[in-house]
Amino acid sequence: MLDRRKPISIAEAQAKLAELTFSYKTETLPIAWANHRVLAQAVLAPDEFPNFRRSGYDGYAIRAEDDHDLPQTFKVMGEVQAGAVYNRPLGYHETVRIMTGAAVPSNAGKVIMLEQSRPVEGHPDEINLVISPDVNNITEIGVEFHQGDTLIPENTVLNPGHISLLTALNVQEVVVYQRPQVGIITTGTEVLAPGAPAEPGKIYNSNGALLQGLVQEAGGRIIAQTQIEDDYDLLLENLKTMAKDCDLILTTGGVSVGDFDFLAIAAKSSQKLLFNKLKMRPGSVTTGFIFEDTPIMALSGNPGACFTGFYLFAEPLLRKLGHEASRVQAVTATLAKPYDKTNGYDRILRGTYYQKDDHYFVELVGSDQSGALGNLGSSTCLFKIPSSNKPIPLHSEVSTWLLPYKW
Numbered sequence: 591m592l593d594r595r596k597p598i599s600i601a602e603a604q605a606k607l608a609e610l611t612f613s614y615k616t617e618t619l620p621i622a623w624a625n626h627r628v629l630a631q632a633v634l635a636p637d638e639f640p641n642f643r644r645s646g647y648d649g650y651a652i653r654a655e656d657d658h659d660l661p662q663t664f665k666v667m668g669e670v671q672a673g674a675v676y677n678r679p680l681g682y683h684e685t686v687r688i689m690t691g692a693a694v695p696s697n698a699g700k701v702i703m704l705e706q707s708r709p710v711e712g713h714p715d716e717i718n719l720v721i722s723p724d725v726n727n728i729t730e731i732g733v734e735f736h737q738g739d740t741l742i743p744e745n746t747v748l749n750p751g752h753i754s755l756l757t758a759l760n761v762q763e764v765v766v767y768q769r770p771q772v773g774i775i776t777t778g779t780e781v782l783a784p785g786a787p788a789e790p791g792k793i794y795n796s797n798g799a800l801l802q803g804l805v806q807e808a809g810g811r812i813i814a815q816t817q818i819e820d821d822y823d824l825l826l827e828n829l830k831t832m833a834k835d836c837d838l839i840l841t842t843g844g845v846s847v848g849d850f851d852f853l854a855i856a857a858k859s860s861q862k863l864l865f866n867k868l869k870m871r872p873g874s875v876t877t878g879f880i881f882e883d884t885p886i887m888a889l890s891g892n893p894g895a896c897f898t899g900f901y902l903f904a905e906p907l908l909r910k911l912g913h914e915a916s917r918v919q920a921v922t923a924t925l926a927k928p929y930d931k932t933n934g935y936d937r938i939l940r941g942t943y944y945q946k947d948d949h950y951f952v953e954l955v956g957s958d959q960s961g962a963l964g965n966l967g968s969s970t971c972l973f974k975i976p977s978s979n980k981p982i983p984l985h986s987e988v989s990t991w992l993l994p995y996k997w
């Protein structure tokens with residue numbers, strides 16, 4: 591019997607996915623592994639930073655009491671290299687030669703830069719300090735952070751700048767959200783594994799490679815990936831196994847109304863069907879459902895539809911599972927080249943965009959067919975030609991989604 595499905599809009603389907611709630615898992619990681627991870631707990635400064643008074647310049651450290659009526663001659667008591675400490679207080683008109691970053695003597699009030707000093711001829715242990723600057727050239731304890739200050743707030747996506755800050759304060763571990771664990775199932779008896787001998791009527795598993803890369807770029811961790819024939823029992827077995835450990839399962843193929851479209855059947859009989867028909871092409875059969883408490887995005891087998899469905903539905907869900915915002919940026923753009931086909935449904939085209947005077951312009955790249963593969967590498971955006979019985983005029987404003995990894 592033909593399956594009657596209730597079509598909903600892209601926005602409605604996205605809203606249904608956005609309503610899903612999850613409990614987020616966290617993990618503690620050494621900071622060297624934490625680049626690009628999302629902090630689940632703010633990091634507080636364990637100490638004052640800096641935690642000793644240090645010189646900002648190469649020069650001579652003197653007491654505040656001696657800092658008047660320059661030029662004056664000072665007795666050079668020693669040299670303090672960065673990393674060393676001069677343990678005695680300075681006395682009357684005593685100075686130490688000090689390097690940038692070195693700890694100043696405890697009672698130093700100012701560092702006079704080397705350029706503002708003159709040697710005293712015949713007296714190598716003396717120095718004439720000529721000019722006293724308005725600033726003391728000493729970085730005081732706690733100037734940047736006091737102990738207990740927030741170094742990095744919760745929900746920050748860590749980058750090398752953060753990792754360096756944590757290193758500076760000797761923080762060695764951070765608590766981050768776990769990367770979402772993803773399972774990928776590609777279906778189809780016609781599908782061959784990459785490298786397998788060619789066979790008549792069969793195609794290579796390009797969607798498997800596509801989803802693997804897209805999931806990784808969106809921050810997902812693929813913990814299971816399998817390619818199966820059109821077989822209902824095999825599909826259920828794989829769904830059950832993956833649902834135990836995966837936060838999200840992506841599938842391709844088998845969601846239409848054909849005799850071997852077993853994902854469609856699994857979705858219908860699942861815990862909760864979110865949608866199984868969208869008012870769009872390609873990917874009208876894109877299906878979302880919950881199976882044993884795990885969200886499943888069942889994408890169309892057609893490569894163009896699989897690509898489109900990933901960005902419109904799976905990427906935002908995957909990013910949310912990783913506690914991050916989607917990197918697909920919805921904007922309005924101007925149609926820069928004619929597209930004269932008419933459609934009884936909203937058509938999502940794979941395109942390229944450019945920006946001029948703060949405005950986006952888009953045009954089709956390659957084919958608009960959902961089975962076409964040639965433009966997956968070159969498209970930098972998706973854009974919508976609305977359903978109409980008349981061609982959309984050139985320079986119409988169209989809903990556009992900029993794709994993240996090509997910015």
Ligand SMILES: Nc1nc2c(c(=O)[nH]1)N[C@H]1C(S)=C(S)[C@@H](COP(=O)(O)OP(=O)(O)OC[C@H]3O[C@@H](n4cnc5c(N)ncnc54)[C@H](O)[C@@H]3O)O[C@H]1N2
Pocket residue numbers: 776777778780781793794795796797798842843844845846847848851871872873874875889890891892893895960961
């Ligand atoms: N009677 C109807 N037939 C179809 C309808 C419909 O409404 N009524 N919808 C069409 C549309 S639109 C689409 S899209 C496809 C969706 O089909 P499925 O998602 O169920 O996918 P399959 O039928 O399994 O495959 C479609 C196409 O993609 C190729 N494919 C599948 N897996 C892969 C893979 N891993 N890598 C590369 N290519 C793959 C497959 O060989 C087919 O050519 O249904 C239409 N039919």
Ligand code: MOO
Pocket residue numbers: 870871872873874875890892894895960961
């Ligand atoms: O919904 Mo299908 O991907 O248009 O051909």
